[in-house]
Amino acid sequence: MNVRVGLTIVVAVLLVGMGPIAAASGPTAVDQDQSAPFTLQQDQLDADEVRMDVTLQENGTAEWTLEFWVRLDDEESTTAFESLQEDIRNDPDNHTQSFADRMNETVVAASDATGREMSAEGYSVSAERQSFAREYGVIRYTFRWHGFGAVEADEIHAGDAIEGIYIDDGTRLLVAWPDGYELRSATPDPDEEREHAVIWRGGETDFIDGEPQVVVTAGGGPSTATLAGAAVVALSLGAVGVWWYRTRDPTADRSASGDENSGSGSGSAPAASTDTATTTASAIDESTASSPTEPAETELLSNEERVLRLVRDNGGRMKQQTAVEELGWTDAKTSKVVSGLREEGDLESFRLGRENVLSLPDADDGVTAEAGHDGTE
Numbered sequence: 001m002n003v004r005v006g007l008t009i010v011v012a013v014l015l016v017g018m019g020p021i022a023a024a025s026g027p028t029a030v031d032q033d034q035s036a037p038f039t040l041q042q043d044q045l046d047a048d049e050v051r052m053d054v055t056l057q058e059n060g061t062a063e064w065t066l067e068f069w070v071r072l073d074d075e076e077s078t079t080a081f082e083s084l085q086e087d088i089r090n091d092p093d094n095h096t097q098s099f100a101d102r103m104n105e106t107v108v109a110a111s112d113a114t115g116r117e118m119s120a121e122g123y124s125v126s127a128e129r130q131s132f133a134r135e136y137g138v139i140r141y142t143f144r145w146h147g148f149g150a151v152e153a154d155e156i157h158a159g160d161a162i163e164g165i166y167i168d169d170g171t172r173l174l175v176a177w178p179d180g181y182e183l184r185s186a187t188p189d190p191d192e193e194r195e196h197a198v199i200w201r202g203g204e205t206d207f208i209d210g211e212p213q214v215v216v217t218a219g220g221g222p223s224t225a226t227l228a229g230a231a232v233v234a235l236s237l238g239a240v241g242v243w244w245y246r247t248r249d250p251t252a253d254r255s256a257s258g259d260e261n262s263g264s265g266s267g268s269a270p271a272a273s274t275d276t277a278t279t280t281a282s283a284i285d286e287s288t289a290s291s292p293t294e295p296a297e298t299e300l301l302s303n304e305e306r307v308l309r310l311v312r313d314n315g316g317r318m319k320q321q322t323a324v325e326e327l328g329w330t331d332a333k334t335s336k337v338v339s340g341l342r343e344e345g346d347l348e349s350f351r352l353g354r355e356n357v358l359s360l361p362d363a364d365d366g367v368t369a370e371a372g373h374d375g376t377e
Contacts, residue, residue: 062148081137169203
């Protein structure tokens with residue numbers, strides 16, 4: 001594949017078929033009709049994987065990320081990608097203009113179809129290399145689609161703007177929602193469901209009229225209204241405290257001081273209260289420190305990428321049972337993911353006594369040779 005030619009023409013086109021729309025790339029054109037109302041057209045781009053990530057905001061805006069992953073498995077593809085990467089760094093506007101023009105047409109068509117006001121902005125492009133056992137070149141486009149989701153009371157409805165989208169084999173669509181929201185429904189059934197996202201994979205899912213559809217509702221955590229209410233309560237309590245301090249009986253302070261000097265029990269109460277507050281604050285700090293949250297970027301990794309990253313972070317080799325415990329998966333799920341990675345050549349496994357050991361292909365093979373590499377689980 002000529003990465004240089006394939007990626008510098010038009011990388012992606014998103015089309016909504018409100019009547020035939022043509023997308024041209026160099027000398028060719030692709031016509032769109034009502035049978036495929038929304039398609040992803042990869043113009044002369046031979047990507048190994050395409051990822052569409054849509055992250056909903058509370059106001060219905062969606063942060064879009066469109067990524068094209070290309071394996072850098074030879075010197076030609078690596079050199080070509082590095083040249084393209086340099087071009088993007090030097091003149092990113094040149095690479096986003098065509099994409100932005102076509103996406104703006106898509107947004108206008110979606111707005112007409114849904115009757116909802118929409119616009120898009122904030123287009124950007126970047127190129128970087130990623131390593132997950134294999135080396136990849138990644139072209140990433142991002143933009144904001146205002147009005148993508150419909151906000152109704154405490155719910156967000158999303159999907160009508162890309163109704164009937166076609167995703168082929170090797171393409172995935174991920175829809176994520178903000179903290180404080182819970183999934184109420186997703187149609188059709190997603191191929192993978194995460195804590196704050198659902199995923200459909202091309203080759204496994206065909207969207208029909210009314211699909212995809214995601215409905216999330218507030219209630220999975222403190223909402224904006226709840227936090228605002230808490231702030232009002234805190235301010236009110238603070239005002240009461242100031243009022244009490246200004247109107248208190250000054251003799252009370254002298255009385256308390258006298259009691260404290262006389263050694264009565266009442267004088268020790270403030271100190272005990274301070275100690276309790278200090279202890280409570282320490283306990284909160286320790287609790288927070290002992291319960292780190294998983295980085296947000298980890299939630300966006302596929303199951304395969306999670307396993308590869310975990311093995312890599314453990315020096316390129318680790319016991320499969322340890323992976324089960326650290327990922328919080330069942331033995332069956334871990335075994336299935338490992339089997340797929342082994343078939344792709346991204347991961348190896350061998351027996352060491354009664355333990356199954358996972359190993360990256362480029363890890364030291366000393367232990368493997370001693371144990372006997374049989375690839376069994």
